[in-house]
Amino acid sequence: MRGLEIIVVVLTAVLALTWLAQRLRVSEPLLLLLGGLVLAAAPDIGGVHLSGNVVLLGFLPPLLYAEALTISQYQIRANFRVIVLLSVGLVLATTATVAATGHAFGLTWAVAFVLGAVLSPTDATAVAAVARGLPRRFLTTMQAESLVNDGTALAAYAVAVDVATGRNSFSWGEAVGRFLLDYAGGLAIGAGVGLLVIAVRRHLHSTPLESGLSVLTPFAAYLPAEAAGVSGVLAVVVGGLVISRASPLLIPARSRMQVVDFWSVTAFLLNGSLFVLVGTQLPHVVGDLTAMSPWRAVQLAAAVSAVVMATRLVYVFFSPYAVRAVDRRKVQRLRRIPPRYRIPTAWGGVRGGVSLAAALSMPTLTESGQHLASRDTVVFVTAMVIVATLLLQGQTLPAVIRWARLPPDREADTEEQLAYRHIAEAALESLPGHAARLHTPAAVVERVGNELRAHAAMTEGPSPGHRTEYALRRQIIAAKRTALVDLRDRRRIDDSVLRRVQESLDAEDLRLELGLEGHRLAHHPQPEG
Structure with missing residues (x-):
């Protein structure tokens, strides 16, 4: 089967399985992954080996960019400290606990830390798929965490891989410096690309050109950052946030509608395809396992799955108390939430394609040319943890959200009313000046004014009409x-x-x-x- 035919089969599976998941009310990523496992029985599909670099370059930049374009920046600023604690602190904590578990099962510390870094980030697309129904404060926090924690995890992964392959010896100074360089470089390149794209867009007056530039942007941010040895993930996210901030007054309505529709469809197809392709790789992952006995590897995967979930539960539940002990400001007290409200966030740590891509990207040889021991174990355990989190957390998260009885977003309704009223009032204020400059007939001005006044009045009180x-x-x-x-x-x-x-x-x-x-x-x- 040729490459184009495989793409058609995968996309067909994405559409059919997503429809079936919605009808059966089961987790879409889980059913897509299981569907990929079934497709792997076909020789042509099962013979496809997914490269980690393909995922990191072909899937990750556009998926992150699509999320960055639509995420609430207001909520990011309001919950910035929580997001940092989750996307940096929790990633490092998970890396450490998973590494300790892997070492207890016989992995070297270097390889164990590679496994910990691989499994430390949540998956942005999986989180978005399974966390529907969360109020925007909680959903935005989880989405922003999953956007940023990839950068933290991949930075830790790079340090661990260098040590495991003998390229470098570990030192705290070098590790911290690598983290700071990855973050600072990714932020700088992402902001630079975002500002450059904004400057270019001001001179474009063609919808196809504007749409084409939007398609190019995530790769234009990711590739230079990776070439510079800094975080391509953060570059894409920051670039998307900068452009999203400027887009309301920068992009014409027609182009914006087309771009929004494009990224919505693209993210849906790429996300679904990634989980299907991950499913097709599971037989290869099991078949390639040689460094550890299958039963021992299954035990390790079960232990790591439990540790990944438990670490997140403990961290999310208890870290706010540490913050409260340090920060007793009134503004901080006003944002406190009951422990029950933290449970959905704590249970939403679903892993996905990014973790498998990182595991598959792990080198097979050391610097001395010897085979890198336990690489197959890392890939196997990663795949099993992805399945476990999708099955246990992804499938049950909607029930956990209902159990938590989170308060509805009353503020969103009030803000929407304010927005409609404010823009109508601003339009009324500008109407006379624009009408005089355009020499608009009085009858037209009156009709437009009446429509604007009606729009402004719609938010003042109930009107059956x-x-x-x-x-x-x-x-x-x-x-x-x-x-x-x-x-x-x-x-x-x-x-x-x-x-x-x-x-x-x-x-x-x-x-x-x-x-x-x-x-x-x-x-x-x-x-x-």
């Missing part, structure tokens, strides 16, 4: 769409004309749909619990 008005306008758009298609079917207009008019109708329909949803949330908020 607003819901019916939205519904009426959407029914009218449906009638327009039917008439438009009828013209096309009777060959009165070309398909290109249909698409252009359809875009206008879709934009208006989307505006009304969002307005109707905002009105429903404003006047009929969801009950507690």
Whole structure:
């Protein structure tokens, strides 16, 4: 089977298995991984060996970039300390506890620390898939953690691999310096690429060019950082955050809608494909195991899985008490949450393709040319821990979220009302000046002003007429769409004309749909619990 045919099979599996997971209400990453395991029985698919470098270059940059473009920067700033504690402190703690477990089972300390670094980061795409239903504060914290902790883990991984292969001997000064260089270099290159992209975008006035630049951006951040020996992961994330911050006033609406749709579909397909491909690698991982007996390796995998989960539970549950002992400011006390609310975050440590990619990227030879012992054990244990976390944590996290009874996001509804009212009022204030400059007829100015005043009033209090008005306008758009298609079917207009008019109708329909949803949330908020 040729490469293109394999891609078609994998994408077909992604669509079918995602649909099935939604129908069965099971974890999508878990079912995708199991589907890949079934596909591995086909000789052409099972013969494909997934390279760690392919994942780190082909999958990781676009997936991280897509997440960075949509994540809430407000919530990142509000929860910055918690995110740092999770993405740095928890990664190092997990690396240490897993390394101690691996060493207890006979691995050398160097290889054990490689295993710890490989399994220390959570997977951004897996977390996003299984943590639906979390309030935005908790969800953003977990997503931001999983974006940044890859950089911390890969920095620790690089130090551990150098020691395991004999390239360097371990020293605390060199390890700390490597961490600081990775972080500082990744931040600097990411910010530089983001600012450069913003400058280039100001001179682009073509949707295809703007979309093409968006596709290129994550790789333009990742590759220079990796070539410089610093964190490509942080470069991609920071670049995405810088561009996301500027995009509302930088990117035209048409280009933004196209780019958002592109990254939404791309992230969905890449994420699904990655879990399917991880599933296809499981038979290879088991078959290549030679450094340790299968039963002993299974015992090690079970022990490491338990340690990974337990470390996160203990760290997330008890680290806030250490913070409280140091920081007693009022603003810190106001952000405290009950222990019950911390359980979903503590249980959301799902591992994924990044961990397997790092394990597969582990060298096979030392600097002296000898075979690197226990590499196959690291890959096997990594694969088994991915399966265990997806099965135990990913599948049960929705139930844990319901059990925690997290408070709904009341602030989101209030902020949405404020936003609609503020932009309508700003538009009313600017209307006379724009109308005078454009020599707009008074009747048009009055009609536009009435519409803006109506939009501003929608957030002031309940009005039974607003819901019916939205519904009426959407029914009218449906009638327009039917008439438009009828013209096309009777060959009165070309398909290109249909698409252009359809875009206008879709934009208006989307505006009304969002307005109707905002009105429903404003006047009929969801009950507690």
